[in-house]
Amino acid sequence: MxxxxxxxxxxxxxxxxxxxxxxxxxxxxxxxxxxxxxxxxxxxxxxxxxxxxxxxxxxxxxxxxxxxxxxxxxxxxxxxxxxxxxxxxxxxxxxxxxxxxxxxxxxxxxxxxxxxxxxxxxxxxxxxxxxxxxxxxxxxxxxITKSAVLTGREQEVLQLLCDGDNYKQAAAKLFISAHTVKRHIRNIYEKLQVNSRAELVQKAYRENLVR
Missing domain, CATH: 3.40.50.2300 (Response regulator)
Incomplete structure (x- = not known):
């Protein structure tokens, strides 16, 4: 050949x-x-x-x-x-x-x-x-990627968490209850497959999910 x-x-x-x-x-x-x-x-x-x-x-x-x-x-x-x-x-x-x-x-x-x-x-x-x-x-x-699409509100909560706000501060800025913020955070953790705030922030910046 x-x-x-x-x-x-x-x-x-x-x-x-x-x-x-x-x-x-x-x-x-x-x-x-x-x-x-x-x-x-x-x-x-x-x-x-x-x-x-x-x-x-x-x-x-x-x-x-x-x-x-x-x-x-x-x-x-x-x-x-x-x-x-x-x-x-x-x-x-x-x-x-x-x-x-x-x-x-x-x-x-x-x-x-x-x-x-x-x-x-x-x-x-x-x-x-x-x-x-x-x-x-x-x-x-x-x-996982398909289910990991964040809602607009979840994106706002994620940004505030990465900016250093706690639950109450995020709730006050978004005019929602701390309970609602916690619910959004549970959803974010599940969608992004993370188990801690440190891991969440690291992944959010690594994958350009926040500014």
Missing amino acids: LMEELIKVAMVDDDPMIRTLYKTLINDTEGMICVAEFEGSKETVDELANSSVDVILMDVDMPKMNGIDCVRNIREKNKEIPIVMLTVNEDSELIFNSLCNGANGYLVKGLRPEKLTNGIIEVYKGGAPMSASIARKVVDSFK
Whole structure:
């Protein structure tokens, strides 16, 4: 098979054993070839963004530049190359940060060899490969996000809490009872999936929910 007919894959992982393992798997699979491998760095971003590879397999946890930053920086220069995250980490926040920053798929290391190669083919054809456990987390997180939309009053209460007001102060400013404020706060805690005021304030600022 001619080089032009093969799916050209680039591996980005700081573990040389992992790179060797998947490079061998890819090269032993008909229709694809591993043409480059990187540890993950600013140089990696520049080279990949300007390369002619067809698919990038990207680790998340790397010491020089993590995979999410790599994806974001590659996307600033090249929006076309399909990127699949390949990692042991199934943290929901990392999954969404990866996808929101431009990753096209998210696969868990240790999956069966054919799952990986099928994922490469899928993303090459325009799909979005995901391990079953990751897909479930994505669906669950979308459910949480949908239910997490705050009402106008809840948004006002949240802003006052982040400004440092207590229940009574917030109630006075909004011309409602302290009991009503507490009810709004219970709803906010449930919608944003937090358990303390400190956690609430941190999440509100991190996700730009307040000014």
